[in-house]
Amino acid sequence: MRIVCPFCGERELGEFTYLGDAKPARPAADAGEDAVFDYVYLRDNVAGAMSEHWYHSGGCRAWLKVTRNTLTHEISAVEPAAGAGAAKVGA
Amino acid sequence: MVGGPQTHRLSNGGLIDRSAPLSFRFDGKTYVGFQGDTLASALVANGVKLVGRSFKYHRPRGILTAGSEEPNALVELRSGARREPNTKATTAELYEGLEVASQNRWPSLRHDFMAVNQLFAPIFVAGFYYKTFMWPAKFWEAIYEPAIRRAAGLGRAAGVADPDHYDKAWAHCDVLIAGSGPAGLAAALAAGRSGARIILCEEDFALGGRLLADGGTIDGRPAAEWISRTLAELGSMPDVRIMTRTTLFGVYDGGTYGAIERVNDHLPSPPEHQVRQRLWRIVAKRCVVAAGSIERPIVFAGNDTPGVMMASAMRTYVTRYAATPGKRIALFTNNEDGWRTVEAALGAGLQVAAVIDARPDVSPAHRSLASKSGFTVLHGSVSSVEGGKDGVRKIAVLLTGGARAEVEADGLAVSGGWNPAVGLTSYHRGRPKWRDDIAAFVPDGAPPGMVAVGAANGAFGLGACLREGFEAGAAAASDAGRNGNAGAAPVAEDEAFSLTPLWRVAGKGKAFVDQQHDITASDVELAQREGFESVEHLKRYTTLGMATDQGKTSNIAGLAIMAAVSGKSIPETGTTIYRPPYVPIAIGAFAGHHRDEAFHATRLTPSHHWAAEQGAVFVDTGLWKRAQWYPRAGEKDWLESVTREVKSVRGGVGFCDVSTLGKIDVHGADAGAFLDRVYINTFSNLAVGKARYGLMLREDGLVYDDGTTSRLAEDHYFLTTTTAKAGPVMQHLEFCRQVLFPELDVQLTSVSDQWAQFSIAGPKTRDVLKEIVDPAEDLSNEGFPFMGARKVALRGGIRARLFRISFSGEMAFEISVPARYGEALVRNLMQAGKQFGVTPYGTEALGVMRVEKGHVAGPELNGTTTASDLGLGKMMSTKKDFIGRVMAGREALIAPDRQVVVGIKPTDKVRRLRSGAHIIPKGQTPGPDNDQGYVTSVCFSPTLDQWIGLGLVERGRERIGEIVRAHDPLRGEEYDVELCNPVFYDPDGGRQRG
Numbered sequence A: 001m002r003i004v005c006p007f008c009g010e011r012e013l014g015e016f017t018y019l020g021d022a023k024p025a026r027p028a029a030d031a032g033e034d035a036v037f038d039y040v041y042l043r044d045n046v047a048g049a050m051s052e053h054w055y056h057s058g059g060c061r062a063w064l065k066v067t068r069n070t071l072t073h074e075i076s077a078v079e080p081a082a083g084a085g086a087a088k089v090g091a
Numbered sequence B: 001m002v003g004g005p006q007t008h009r010l011s012n013g014g015l016i017d018r019s020a021p022l023s024f025r026f027d028g029k030t031y032v033g034f035q036g037d038t039l040a041s042a043l044v045a046n047g048v049k050l051v052g053r054s055f056k057y058h059r060p061r062g063i064l065t066a067g068s069e070e071p072n073a074l075v076e077l078r079s080g081a082r083r084e085p086n087t088k089a090t091t092a093e094l095y096e097g098l099e100v101a102s103q104n105r106w107p108s109l110r111h112d113f114m115a116v117n118q119l120f121a122p123i124f125v126a127g128f129y130y131k132t133f134m135w136p137a138k139f140w141e142a143i144y145e146p147a148i149r150r151a152a153g154l155g156r157a158a159g160v161a162d163p164d165h166y167d168k169a170w171a172h173c174d175v176l177i178a179g180s181g182p183a184g185l186a187a188a189l190a191a192g193r194s195g196a197r198i199i200l201c202e203e204d205f206a207l208g209g210r211l212l213a214d215g216g217t218i219d220g221r222p223a224a225e226w227i228s229r230t231l232a233e234l235g236s237m238p239d240v241r242i243m244t245r246t247t248l249f250g251v252y253d254g255g256t257y258g259a260i261e262r263v264n265d266h267l268p269s270p271p272e273h274q275v276r277q278r279l280w281r282i283v284a285k286r287c288v289v290a291a292g293s294i295e296r297p298i299v300f301a302g303n304d305t306p307g308v309m310m311a312s313a314m315r316t317y318v319t320r321y322a323a324t325p326g327k328r329i330a331l332f333t334n335n336e337d338g339w340r341t342v343e344a345a346l347g348a349g350l351q352v353a354a355v356i357d358a359r360p361d362v363s364p365a366h367r368s369l370a371s372k373s374g375f376t377v378l379h380g381s382v383s384s385v386e387g388g389k390d391g392v393r394k395i396a397v398l399l400t401g402g403a404r405a406e407v408e409a410d411g412l413a414v415s416g417g418w419n420p421a422v423g424l425t426s427y428h429r430g431r432p433k434w435r436d437d438i439a440a441f442v443p444d445g446a447p448p449g450m451v452a453v454g455a456a457n458g459a460f461g462l463g464a465c466l467r468e469g470f471e472a473g474a475a476a477a478s479d480a481g482r483n484g485n486a487g488a489a490p491v492a493e494d495e496a497f498s499l500t501p502l503w504r505v506a507g508k509g510k511a512f513v514d515q516q517h518d519i520t521a522s523d524v525e526l527a528q529r530e531g532f533e534s535v536e537h538l539k540r541y542t543t544l545g546m547a548t549d550q551g552k553t554s555n556i557a558g559l560a561i562m563a564a565v566s567g568k569s570i571p572e573t574g575t576t577i578y579r580p581p582y583v584p585i586a587i588g589a590f591a592g593h594h595r596d597e598a599f600h601a602t603r604l605t606p607s608h609h610w611a612a613e614q615g616a617v618f619v620d621t622g623l624w625k626r627a628q629w630y631p632r633a634g635e636k637d638w639l640e641s642v643t644r645e646v647k648s649v650r651g652g653v654g655f656c657d658v659s660t661l662g663k664i665d666v667h668g669a670d671a672g673a674f675l676d677r678v679y680i681n682t683f684s685n686l687a688v689g690k691a692r693y694g695l696m697l698r699e700d701g702l703v704y705d706d707g708t709t710s711r712l713a714e715d716h717y718f719l720t721t722t723t724a725k726a727g728p729v730m731q732h733l734e735f736c737r738q739v740l741f742p743e744l745d746v747q748l749t750s751v752s753d754q755w756a757q758f759s760i761a762g763p764k765t766r767d768v769l770k771e772i773v774d775p776a777e778d779l780s781n782e783g784f785p786f787m788g789a790r791k792v793a794l795r796g797g798i799r800a801r802l803f804r805i806s807f808s809g810e811m812a813f814e815i816s817v818p819a820r821y822g823e824a825l826v827r828n829l830m831q832a833g834k835q836f837g838v839t840p841y842g843t844e845a846l847g848v849m850r851v852e853k854g855h856v857a858g859p860e861l862n863g864t865t866t867a868s869d870l871g872l873g874k875m876m877s878t879k880k881d882f883i884g885r886v887m888a889g890r891e892a893l894i895a896p897d898r899q900v901v902v903g904i905k906p907t908d909k910v911r912r913l914r915s916g917a918h919i920i921p922k923g924q925t926p927g928p929d930n931d932q933g934y935v936t937s938v939c940f941s942p943t944l945d946q947w948i949g950l951g952l953v954e955r956g957r958e959r960i961g962e963i964v965r966a967h968d969p970l971r972g973e974e975y976d977v978e979l980c981n982p983v984f985y986d987p988d989g990g991r992q993r994g
């Protein structure tokens, strides 16, 4: 598999570390235990396009949101995490 | 010349070099072949028919094919550490001095005692493993399995380490082409002329594919001329790489392909500094599969007799190698292509005994060839072959209409049609589709970027191969953005291909479907009767197609027979899933250079070379080599050395390289706020110039890592992690920064490799440091109090970071200098500290002192413990959110009966405490019901003069002073221990503050 890192270009799978589903968002501090439990443990078992977190560990250390088809491994989109790259101070 | 004449070698023709004789040994006997031979063709040229014994029945077997699909002619090549079992004689290149042994026979190939297995054939039927596994286990283990292991099998592994090197490499191209037959070369020509970067892989050592044996006319000239003209043109292009002896074996995601290059398998041993094989990962924008097709057998009784050979293989031996598999041969075919073998045999002056053609009609041209050449054409099928280890003697024919005939011949060529090599196109779980006109499966689509052409796509005519290859080559180049002028395609006629499907001829005697695994037609029928009708079940129940040849000559025949007995069509019956690798790949090739000391990278601490000079004993911790202790002359064991090191620190001063800790610079206006979110305790309120111990949780509430973090400036923290978690914590923090809290103004920089860090500990630490640090720096308790942290200048001007932190419990500092000064610092410490008796100490002494102080480390930070389990629950801030806060409050994680860290010491002061011993209440029987925890860390404490430890024990903190049992079934020990305060040494911490 090959992933096009927005910062480094097309690179081989071995440079990346997989985390998993990028959909769940970390609940607010006051969201309660159930919401956090869902965030930590509950995942959809997607057959098809899935948004996933990948880390360019062997490259620029950017966290990426990769849209991958779990049936074909085809990657349709790669975007950097909101805070990837230099900090956007004042942005 | 040694070894006598090559009795079955033609005096003219073939692509062999008669001026380069090569002698080789097969089962101890010397033979001679020529440069350009494979082992198989050299054996054929020497009249050797018996090459091996079969897997289960030890039946005599010969050479069936002339390629990588060979099921029978498997041999051991070379000897000693380079012995390589199960190698196909059909692909092994001959070289001077090649040593070959036949396999699976005892005492000799010709007199194989185990051939009696044939008499026990009924117990080896389909599913016999499953059936015999139902016998009493004892009988299986004691009698049956050892007997089978002796009787069944293939070659012998060398049994010692492979002395050769293997390489792994990457390559990139626009168009990757598999195969150098007419389709592959035409594709290369078109793509190359279009300007594409090309890699062409050919598993043979010669280029040309079937053209090498079958010839033909291309652009009005002999095929051989076209090959050399094409190779010359490709050779003149700048970006064409042609790799012979290279098999494309796998297709992976994103246009990545696996190929194995047999760089030096054709030499006795690889030349110095060269590899035997190279594993390629090729990234290609497009791939043209011109892998050809595989001729398939027809299943009949005795079809495994040596001398029965695929028709295309027989003519390959005759035309390419000028070696004759027989003097008087017969052909059994169901298609037009088989007749080319007759033409080749006649052309080489062989006698043709008869052609048995299963089709209703034979062309007038063939009829007149038969009458002109004096052989008969029999309409019908071969029902059985008579013969044995010396080859074919007689062929029984069942004529259309029911009459019987006999043919005397010493070789039988068989053609049941051709199966396109659909492996590569099906490796992404593709299922090939059935084509009735050629009675074969062809690719039905392919992985992205790949296309099959020529025979691999079911186009068997030479003209069609050239056309399809050329078009696909041009299209692939264009898809890759190369649009040069491809020029004119090569042109050739298409041969006729008429086929009447025939898979099996009924008859008496064993008729083999899978010759390598000894699976017969009746095994397939038995599987069907026993309900294993699906092809996937058939495969696993009978092991059909599961041998090293992956059923290249047998799978389709097996499923055709299954289709027939189950009353279904072949496409309804379907194929099994195709999986890489296409040919067996040596594990060594996958490992490449990553073996022995290069198995993984090795990280050396800045003081490593100095420590090695001191004779330090090193221990592997992850990738690191760390000094474990520094033995001195006269010390009888490690414990004596470690005890000395601990006493030196506690009573004087010592130092230890702690550079392996993960180190991260945290910069930015929000650095403090960021740390507040990732640690359970607060860092935003840490004063500049101060350090604080921090604990991180995972989001599920369990402890992740710990370490000391210092504030060096308003917007700059220096964070340390444990050695083991240096990488994972960096990744985790980057996730927090980039994904969870992108709004924070904070940047992370891994500086683990940039700083050499040493712990200097003991009451005389200041004395030593004063010799190192610039005299202007105030190191007094007031000027540099406990948990102080700041940048300092060293004597000579080098800038360092100094931290007054202590893992040992003594008055201690940690000092960081740029890594390149690490070794110099150590040497200076030794020199400056000499007058104070400074002692280097290793990880063992470090561990002893941390257990004495009750500090938790890896065995306690084990991924199952909470902050409270570690006795650090009070650190959890209630005034802020942090990673893991909510989940840490779950019922089970705050349950009062959790196992928590406690000190443990044997009541008998001379007893040795062992890690892993389980804790059982006194008077109770050990077992899961009474298990209350276990000992996590132990050491011999020189300070207390006894073995002590830490453990995770149920309600441990409430049970200080209780006597419990340590139960250690692994070592057969059980003894009383006392639960105690985990801080064994200086519990109020006066020493480290002093």
Ligand SMILES: [Zn+2]
Pocket (backbone or CB within 6 Å): A005, A006, A007, A008, A009, A056, A059, A060, A061, A062
């Ligand atoms: Zn990157």
